[in-house]
Amino acid sequence: MTANPGNTASEQMLALVLKTLEEDKAEDVVVISLNGKSQIADNMVVCSGRSTRQVSAISEKLADKLKQEMGVFSKIEGKGQGDWVLIDGGDVIVHVFRPEVREFYQLEKMWMEPGAADAAT
Template identity: 55%
Template sequence: MPEGLSPLRLVSDRKDPELALDAILKSLDESKAEDILSIDLRGKSALADFMVITSGRSHRHVGAVSDRLLKDLKDNGFGNANVEGLPNCDWVLIDTGDIIVHIFRPEVREFYNIEKMWAADAEGED
């Protein structure tokens, strides 16, 4: 462990949802995920602190983006996330506890349009 850093500080940093969000966004960008949208849910929902919505170009791309994100989360000390939808790769949901990530094929994302629901909620607060 580097000098000057206490073990407690490292553990608490790994639990910080904003650090996890940064790691998630970096992983999605490096995986060439498309149309990445991050929504701050703090104070709006008890589900999570953040929701991230993104798309992959195909079933295979959605699966690859999801696999890479799960590996990056684990490698960066954010633990194992709960995953739904990985076998079909139309819509993969990854729940880290503090952050919910939705990775869609474009057609499925357009059909469900979940960002519209959250954007409408945010507009009502202005």
């Protein structure tokens, strides 16, 4: 899934996000292109951590990587509880869930193309 053509900063941010999530053992990583759907960001990434501690650690490390490597100061919501953390990096928005909370909200199903949600399950 690619961002807007010529938007290399967005593509670089997405690549950094995916690399960091892989390093931190995030599970069930899904990338949703928001092009043509919303102007809030180019991409949304949804993933899971196995525990509140892992969810918090994944989100903290990701925000730090975005700051250190791209100079992006992300807005973070929900880190205190560790059930669902939102990291807003501007071009890329990341949702890190505990699996039970992710299943309850089914956020990615709202944003995926019709029929794609069935294929993702």
